[in-house]
Amino acid sequence: MKKVYSAAKSALDGLLFDGMTIAAGGFGLCGIPENLIQSIKESGVKNLTIASNNAGVDGFGLGLLLQDMQVKKMISSYVGENDLFMQQYLAGDLEIEFNPQGTLAERLRAGGAGIPGFYTATGVGTKIAEGKELKEFDGKTYVLERGLKADLAIVKAWKGDEQGNLTYRKTAMNFNPECATAGTVTVAEVEELVPVGALDKMSIHTPGVYVQRIFEGKHEKRIEQRTTRAA
Amino acid sequence: MKKVYSAAKSALDGLLFDGMTIAAGGFGLCGIPENLIQSIKESGVKNLTIASNNAGVDGFGLGLLLQDMQVKKMISSYVGENDLFMQQYLAGDLEIEFNPQGTLAERLRAGGAGIPGFYTATGVGTKIAEGKELKEFDGKTYVLERGLKADLAIVKAWKGDEQGNLTYRKTAMNFNPECATAGTVTVAEVEELVPVGALDKMSIHTPGVYVQRIFEGKHEKRIEQRTTRAA
Amino acid sequence: MPWDRNQMAERAALELEDGFYVNLGIGIPTLVSNYVPEDYDITLQSENGMLGMGAFPTEEEIDPDLINAGKQTVTELERTSYFSSSQSFAMIRGGHINLSILGAMEVSETGDLANWMIPGRLVKGMGGAMDLVAGVQRIVVIMDHANKAGESKLLKKCSLPLTGQGVVDRVITNLGVFDIVEGGLRLVELAPEVTMDEVHEKTEAAIVI
Amino acid sequence: MPWDRNQMAERAALELEDGFYVNLGIGIPTLVSNYVPEDYDITLQSENGMLGMGAFPTEEEIDPDLINAGKQTVTELERTSYFSSSQSFAMIRGGHINLSILGAMEVSETGDLANWMIPGRLVKGMGGAMDLVAGVQRIVVIMDHANKAGESKLLKKCSLPLTGQGVVDRVITNLGVFDIVEGGLRLVELAPEVTMDEVHEKTEAAIVI
Numbered sequence: 009m010k011k012v013y014s015a016a017k018s019a020l021d022g023l024l025f026d027g028m029t030i031a032a033g034g035f036g037l038c039g040i041p042e043n044l045i046q047s048i049k050e051s052g053v054k055n056l057t058i059a060s061n062n063a064g065v066d067g068f069g070l071g072l073l074l075q076d077m078q079v080k081k082m083i084s085s086y087v088g089e090n091d092l093f094m095q096q097y098l099a100g101d102l103e104i105e106f107n108p109q110g111t112l113a114e115r116l117r118a119g120g121a122g123i124p125g126f127y128t129a130t131g132v133g134t135k136i137a138e139g140k141e142l143k144e145f146d147g148k149t150y151v152l153e154r155g156l157k158a159d160l161a162i163v164k165a166w167k168g169d170e171q172g173n174l175t176y177r178k179t180a181m182n183f184n185p186e187c188a189t190a191g192t193v194t195v196a197e198v199e200e201l202v203p204v205g206a207l208d209k210m211s212i213h214t215p216g217v218y219v220q221r222i223f224e225g226k227h228e229k230r231i232e233q234r235t236t237r238a239a
Numbered sequence: 240m241k242k243v244y245s246a247a248k249s250a251l252d253g254l255l256f257d258g259m260t261i262a263a264g265g266f267g268l269c270g271i272p273e274n275l276i277q278s279i280k281e282s283g284v285k286n287l288t289i290a291s292n293n294a295g296v297d298g299f300g301l302g303l304l305l306q307d308m309q310v311k312k313m314i315s316s317y318v319g320e321n322d323l324f325m326q327q328y329l330a331g332d333l334e335i336e337f338n339p340q341g342t343l344a345e346r347l348r349a350g351g352a353g354i355p356g357f358y359t360a361t362g363v364g365t366k367i368a369e370g371k372e373l374k375e376f377d378g379k380t381y382v383l384e385r386g387l388k389a390d391l392a393i394v395k396a397w398k399g400d401e402q403g404n405l406t407y408r409k410t411a412m413n414f415n416p417e418c419a420t421a422g423t424v425t426v427a428e429v430e431e432l433v434p435v436g437a438l439d440k441m442s443i444h445t446p447g448v449y450v451q452r453i454f455e456g457k458h459e460k461r462i463e464q465r466t467t468r469a470a
Numbered sequence: 471m472p473w474d475r476n477q478m479a480e481r482a483a484l485e486l487e488d489g490f491y492v493n494l495g496i497g498i499p500t501l502v503s504n505y506v507p508e509d510y511d512i513t514l515q516s517e518n519g520m521l522g523m524g525a526f527p528t529e530e531e532i533d534p535d536l537i538n539a540g541k542q543t544v545t546e547l548e549r550t551s552y553f554s555s556s557q558s559f560a561m562i563r564g565g566h567i568n569l570s571i572l573g574a575m576e577v578s579e580t581g582d583l584a585n586w587m588i589p590g591r592l593v594k595g596m597g598g599a600m601d602l603v604a605g606v607q608r609i610v611v612i613m614d615h616a617n618k619a620g621e622s623k624l625l626k627k628c629s630l631p632l633t634g635q636g637v638v639d640r641v642i643t644n645l646g647v648f649d650i651v652e653g654g655l656r657l658v659e660l661a662p663e664v665t666m667d668e669v670h671e672k673t674e675a676a677i678v679i
Numbered sequence: 680m681p682w683d684r685n686q687m688a689e690r691a692a693l694e695l696e697d698g699f700y701v702n703l704g705i706g707i708p709t710l711v712s713n714y715v716p717e718d719y720d721i722t723l724q725s726e727n728g729m730l731g732m733g734a735f736p737t738e739e740e741i742d743p744d745l746i747n748a749g750k751q752t753v754t755e756l757e758r759t760s761y762f763s764s765s766q767s768f769a770m771i772r773g774g775h776i777n778l779s780i781l782g783a784m785e786v787s788e789t790g791d792l793a794n795w796m797i798p799g800r801l802v803k804g805m806g807g808a809m810d811l812v813a814g815v816q817r818i819v820v821i822m823d824h825a826n827k828a829g830e831s832k833l834l835k836k837c838s839l840p841l842t843g844q845g846v847v848d849r850v851i852t853n854l855g856v857f858d859i860v861e862g863g864l865r866l867v868e869l870a871p872e873v874t875m876d877e878v879h880e881k882t883e884a885a886i887v888i
Contacts, residue, residue: 133635341768364844
């Protein structure tokens with residue numbers, strides 16, 4: 009069982025199909041699977057539903073998939089940074105399902121954990137709860153949210169090994185561990201592929217059981233809001 | 240805000256009351272909060288409901304709390320290793336609520352995560368689901384399980400710092416992270432209290448926000464099933 | 471004289487207690503961190519997965535793997551821990567964060583809060599705001615008392631789609647500090663030289679004594 | 680000649696596929712690890728929070744912080760990762776473990792499994808068994824075909840309280856291998872010199888061809 013691939017293209021071989029659902033890690037442009045997104049763009053696959061907290065920016069990250077209208081629907085909490093996105097959205101070419109950020113994260117975790125539904129107070133009394141089942145627990149009202157699974161999860165980690173074990177770095181972790189669990193197949197790109205045993209066993213954030221394919225890639229790691237103080 | 244205490248007794252000061260619910264980390268005798276259990280025994284607090292995967296052994300771990308009949312009810316998945324437990328159970332002095340191990344773990348996580356209920360396939364069609372709400376998702380039946388919170392959580396970690404950040408070691412992690420989130424107040428005992436900044440930031444398994452009190456203790460770490468192979 | 475942005479942030483800093491874990495929204499709430507008392511041990515949570523958020527980095531310190539929920543580059547502290555999004559919101563939803571200070575477009579007299587969408591305008595999404603207002607122990611809103619057209623933002627009922635229902639504990643505006651209580655807003659404090667008459671005039675929501 | 684314990688375990692090892700993540704119950708299932716083909720890359724999960732469980736330790740290697748779900752001391756491997764109980768069962772419940780091989784007291788012709796309590800006897804609890812049978816992709820049971828009184832353990836309906844309903848995929852007994860299919864048990868394989876007549880005689884559950 010070899011999990012290691014040479015690059016994004018081979019790692020995605022046979023996995024893509026029109027109309028599929030993809031869960032993508034990353035928050036803004038931080039910790040996004042840059043190489044896999046680029047390769048999905050090049051594949052030309054269409055009608056994608058993508059669960060990702062954000063939608064990238066024009067010309068980078070998930071924004072790349074908008075250039076050829078590959079995305080049918082986004083499941084996101086915030087999509088403000090992308091003009092092309094907004095054009096397609098306003099033109100009715102792109103559907104968006106807004107999920108509160110914590111609900112999206114928990115939906116992905118639940119999907120990966122075999123939990124088809126859970127109750128949360130988030131969104132009760134708002135548009136988000138409309139049409140969803142409400143239930144009272146101990147006198148407080150909660151809304152039923154569904155676990156979310158994806159045909160494919162694409163994630164980015166700092167280091168990974170040949171068994172698919174992954175370690176993330178700082179806030180580049182974000183949604184990646186949840187997405188990794190929610191994919192029927194999960195493909196991981198890492199900055200550094202290390203020998204099995206080289207990772208600290210107590211800081212393997214995604215155990216290899218969740219990762220079917222892995223490759224080492226180069227990462228631009230573009231910064232969205234460069235904010236500094238005087239030295 | 241000083242979280243550091245000198246020992247179990249002072250760390251528990253003012254927290255114990257008769258009839259309270261305690262969530263206790265550990266699996267078997269592995270990763271149990273030895274010092275806190277001993278101190279709870281000495282406090283004489285009564286009528287406890289304890290959520291813990293197991294119930295210790297005679298004279299060690301949670302078994303200590305049975306000697307003076309301090310426990311009213313256990314919420315556990317397996318309690319086989321304790322004669323005194325069985326005597327009190329058979330005599331009707333001790334109530335037990337069996338939870339499947341994964342359901343117990345998820346109930347504690349949910350309790351700590353503000354999720355009052357979740358659906359699982361575990362136990363559907365068995366005694367465990369009797370009297371609980373069933374619901375169908377995508378043609379499969381699931382049972383509603385409730386989030387579980389405790390008045391107090393007692394956990395044991397390998398290393399911790401003065402901010403309450405905790406790092407566990409190997410399988411001594413087990414239920415400790417879940418219990419830490421489920422306590423209204425959480426007290427942690429560690430093998431080594433280290434300066435803030437000394438823990439690897441990517442392997443802090445329990446962030447300090449969950450820990451209100453912490454102390455360094457000595458640990459016997461008794462082994463339940465010493466099993467070896469020839470060298 | 472009504473408070474300016476910085477004075478509102480300074481007033482909001484009085485909401486902090488030593489040892490608090492706090493989540494600050496973008497905009498004026500971010501300024502609150504400039505007014506934390508020196509002897510207080512305050513830990514800032516950033517909902518993208520960080521507890522113990524530090525200052526903005528120097529040019530040399532910039533790390534693309536280290537940003538806050540506003541996607542700005544930040545730094546870490548000795549105490550910092552990192553975690554995934556589901557863990558971050560478990561912390562928020564589970565009531566482990568003591569205080570969130572955030573901005574709003576409207577607040578109602580029953581504590582409803584609207585700050586994520588204006589019908590007819592481009593909707594960017596709620597991000598983590600709905601989780602924060604539903605989960606954090608105490609919600610303090612900082613906002614101008616009236617909008618640019620001079621209309622009260624403290625309403626009987628929000629006109630905009632809600633972010634959360636009955637979630638606000640306290641509102642700090644340029645005119646004063648108000649708690650949401652049974653029956654409406656209770657005045658806690660007035661900005662210097664602001665009169666009760668002015669507040670009444672500029673407030674649609676019921677004010678209770 | 681019916682299989683003995685080791686032969687049942689050896690037969691069960693044929694259920695493994697290269698790359699599988701596997702959870703083995705206590706008792707005979709544990710023996711399966713002795714028969715893993717050398718060229719297979721198999722990872723054992725231990726539900727107390729470990730993926731990549733190694734052999735028992737030598738005296739020198741014993742570590743009280745390193746035990747398996749049977750509370751026995753074990754060792755780690757290069758590939759090993761550790762995680763908390765909720766993460767361990769997220770893995771199990773979410774269907775990420777390929778195969779679980781476990782013992783049973785009774786299995787019904789519809790795949791019901793009973794292995795955790797006998798009414799009137801001391802009940803110790805189900806541990807992780809209910810989660811495993813409900814969540815793991817494929818459930819293979821190893822058990823004797825009949826109990827000590829000679830009564831079939833493959834029943835039309837379990838007499839004991841269930842661990843899981845309709846969860847068993849395959850049963851390996853000392854007499855042979857049986858799949859749970861529409862209508863009952865389908866014989867997959869007989870132990871050497873065991874006849875179909877003997878199986879019919881010793882099986883209460885319906886056998887389909």
